[in-house]
Amino acid sequence: MITTPVETLAMALTGDDLPAYVYDLAALRTYAQAVRAALPPGLELYYAAKANPAPPVLQALAPHVTGYEVASGGEVEHVRAAVPGMPLAFGGPGKTEGELRRALALGVERFHVESEQELRLLAEAAENARTSGTGGTKMATGPSGAAGARGTAETSGTTGTRGTAETNGTAETSETTGTRRTTRTRRTTGASGTGEVAVLLRVNLPLDGGALGGAALAMGGRPSPFGLDPEAVERCLPLFTREGPLRLRGIHAHLASGLDAPAQVAMAARIADWTRKLSERHGLGLTEVNVGGGMGVDYAHPDRRFDWAAYGAGMADLALRHPDLTLRIEPGRALTVHCGWYVTEVLDLKHSGGEAFAVLRGGTHHLRTPATKQHDQPFQVLPVDTWTRPWARPAAREEPVTLVGQLCTPKDVLARRVPVGALRVGDRVAFAMAGAYAWNISHHDFLMHPKPGFHYLDE
Numbered sequence: 001m002i003t004t005p006v007e008t009l010a011m012a013l014t015g016d017d018l019p020a021y022v023y024d025l026a027a028l029r030t031y032a033q034a035v036r037a038a039l040p041p042g043l044e045l046y047y048a049a050k051a052n053p054a055p056p057v058l059q060a061l062a063p064h065v066t067g068y069e070v071a072s073g074g075e076v077e078h079v080r081a082a083v084p085g086m087p088l089a090f091g092g093p094g095k096t097e098g099e100l101r102r103a104l105a106l107g108v109e110r111f112h113v114e115s116e117q118e119l120r121l122l123a124e125a126a127e128n129a130r131t132s133g134t135g136g137t138k139m140a141t142g143p144s145g146a147a148g149a150r151g152t153a154e155t156s157g158t159t160g161t162r163g164t165a166e167t168n169g170t171a172e173t174s175e176t177t178g179t180r181r182t183t184r185t186r187r188t189t190g191a192s193g194t195g196e197v198a199v200l201l202r203v204n205l206p207l208d209g210g211a212l213g214g215a216a217l218a219m220g221g222r223p224s225p226f227g228l229d230p231e232a233v234e235r236c237l238p239l240f241t242r243e244g245p246l247r248l249r250g251i252h253a254h255l256a257s258g259l260d261a262p263a264q265v266a267m268a269a270r271i272a273d274w275t276r277k278l279s280e281r282h283g284l285g286l287t288e289v290n291v292g293g294g295m296g297v298d299y300a301h302p303d304r305r306f307d308w309a310a311y312g313a314g315m316a317d318l319a320l321r322h323p324d325l326t327l328r329i330e331p332g333r334a335l336t337v338h339c340g341w342y343v344t345e346v347l348d349l350k351h352s353g354g355e356a357f358a359v360l361r362g363g364t365h366h367l368r369t370p371a372t373k374q375h376d377q378p379f380q381v382l383p384v385d386t387w388t389r390p391w392a393r394p395a396a397r398e399e400p401v402t403l404v405g406q407l408c409t410p411k412d413v414l415a416r417r418v419p420v421g422a423l424r425v426g427d428r429v430a431f432a433m434a435g436a437y438a439w440n441i442s443h444h445d446f447l448m449h450p451k452p453g454f455h456y457l458d459e
Contacts, residue, residue, distance in 0.1 A: 001302060001380050002341060002430050003027055005457045010343040010382055010430055013453075018428075019344040019362035020453035021439055025060045028339035028435070032064035035335065038308040040316040044328040046089055048293050049075050051332025051436040052340070055082040056456040061335065062086060067109065069293075069330040073099030080106050089290070089330070091202065091252065093225055100125045104197065112202050112252040112290070114227055116236050119246070122197065126245035130195035197245050200252040200290055201236060202227035205274060207255065207267075227253065230274075237282060248284060251275040254292025254330070261307040264295060265314030268329075272322050288326045295334035299369075302378040302432050306334050333436040340435025342367045342377075342452070345384075346427050347406075349394040356396040358423055363405015363412045366452050367434060368442035376415040379403070382428035395424040403429065407447055 002010075006022045013020055036045060044066040049058065058068065058079060067087030068079050076090060076099070090103050091112035100122050103111070113119045204227035228236065233251075240248045253271045268291040279286035295306040319327055348359040364370065370377040387393045400417040414431065423429075444451065 001378070001432050002382075006341050006343075006430070007382065009455060009457065010341070010428055011384075013343070015345055015361070017453055019342060019360075019366055020455060021340060021366075021434065022343055022430075022455045022457065023054070023057065023340045023435060024457050025056060025339070026457065026459040028057065028060050028336060029064070031338065032061050032335060035308050036064045038312040039329075040312060040319050040327075042319055042326065043312075043315055044326060046087075046290075046328060046330040047335055048330045048332030049079050050440075052336045052438070053078055053082075053440060054454070054456075057336055057339070057435075058082045066328070069332075070108075073102055076103050076106060076108060089200075089328075091254075095121070097121055097125060101129070104129045109198060110249070110290075111197060111199050113199050113236075114202050116228070116232065116239070119199070119201075119236055119239055122199070123239060123244055123246050126195070126197045130245050195245055196247050198249045199240075199246050200250050200288060201233050201248065202252045202254070203233050203271075203274070204229055205253060205255065205270065206230075207270070233278070234282075237284070248286065250286045250288030250290070250325070251278070252290040252292070254290075254294065257294030257333075258296045259294055260296050261311040261314065264291075264311055265318065267291065268315065268327070269318055269321075272318060272325060272327065275325065276322060287324065288328060289322075290328040290330060293329060293331040293334070295331050297333050297337050297433070297436075299373065299375045299378060299433055302338075305338070335436075337433045337436040340433075340438060342431040342434040342438065343382075344429055344431075346423060346425050346429065349396055349401075349423065349425050351396075355417070356399055356401040356423075358396065358401050358403050358429075360403055360405055360414065360429060362449070362452060363407050364414065365405070365407060365412075365443050365446045365449060367414065367431060367438050369434070369438050370414050371411060372437070372441065376418055377431045378433055379415060379418075379429050379431045381420060381423055382430055383422070383424075384426050384428060387424075387426060393424050393426070395422065396420060397422050406449060 003024045005026070006024050009022055039045060045064070046067045046069045047058070047061050047065045048069045050071050053075060059082060062083050067089060068083065069089045069091055070076050070079050071092030073096070076088060079088060087109040089110035089112060090108045093114045095118055104125055111122060113122060204224050237248070240246050251271065251274070255267060259267065271291050272289050275286055275289045278284065295311070297306065298304045315327060342362070344360045344362045346358050347361050350357050367377065398421060400419050401423055402413060402417055403415045405412040405414060439452070
């Protein structure tokens, strides 16, 4: 389960260095390369930055993705700085006027619009930017392109990092950490400075219960705050005028998360077919379909991965059926979840009511995932045989153990009643699948415990 570089570091860290997040960037790049190879060449792969926005992670993915999906003004700023020059698609509900103005100024390549109100706000902001000359240098680019941007990206000052970013073709080495960042220019396409803004309308297509039966989380297919119902999409079409700044490029639909490859392909086909019919009915000439992400991740079976080969074959067939459409996906969790581990140690071990409880350094204020998804976070015990205390070492042997954190709440549970061969005070515990929706979704400041360390390992 755990990679050798992660285990080596996990055992080398002192108790005061724990808890720690450890990311295997070499393994991440290898996996991302394999995912890209499994997909048809014309399909665009965007990474949903919300899953893990750490700059070293974003930079490691850069050679293997087409761009990044961002869902707030803060993510727009953060990702643009971390991987300058890479295309961005700005989604998410409730975009503020300030966020839209800033995204325009930074030249965001695609806007996923969630409502008629948001569309009107974007049109107003884009028109003001066009007339005042304050718009960004990258707007309304081609399906895969972005006008080039020069800039620098920040690298982490933590252990063993080497980030990759698209900038102005220079290479820099950090004098403080000795880590190397390789940068190179991405050749881009599309017009710059045109004042035109590329839009995808997010549609909430109704689905029957069977289509969402395996979903871990449904964002659409039923009444939802996300996106536009089909009839609302139709009402928005007159707002795209030849004289106005907005250009309707296509449709975005992220309806569910946690689906397997066949279900994902079937949902993508539904979205693409609907888009083509809409385009033909109104003579729109739509050229893009973003079918979202939500590829299934199985925390109960950490060795199982999403079947990218089957998904790629299905999407290749779909692309042949829709040769005039550029297909785009935006996975997050499924790309990065396996690259990260949350490493900690057992502080105490006790029995209560016939059950064993291991109290760990840290807890769900660092790793919120199991509390959010109500699962047992998979883990591996890393034995530490040294024991120098004069009393007997507390231990659990051949019995189920509940792993809890330091918070004074019964909800601070990382894994519940999991059988272990042996677990002792002082042993290390490495929680797997901590590379997505982990630290960044956690309530860091509750009870003011220390923050974890962060280590990004490279080859």
